[in-house]
Amino acid sequence: MAFILGQPAKRGVRSGFSAMFGIWSGAFFHVIFAALGLSAVLATSAMAFSIVKWIGAAYPIWLGIQALRSKGAHMSVNGQEAPESGS
Secondary structure: OHHHHHHHHHHOHHHHHHHHHHHHHHHHHHHHHHHHHHHHHHHHOHHHHHHHHHHHHHHHHHHHHHHHHOOOOOOEEOOEEOOOOOO
């Protein structure tokens, strides 16, 4: 992020857009190739597919349990608990 923001300051707006496009396109292809690799593994292994499927189902359940366990914790203001409203 700092690299992208620093390029226009050093070399102008066009250089900033070039830096942004280069990094974003690299990240895009990285994600695509990672997804294709995962797809290849999942296509060849039923066990790997089942593991990924169950992890994908368990994660939102875990998030829900964590949300229920938090019991609506108070939001903090400057490191201190916010006062409760009510009488």
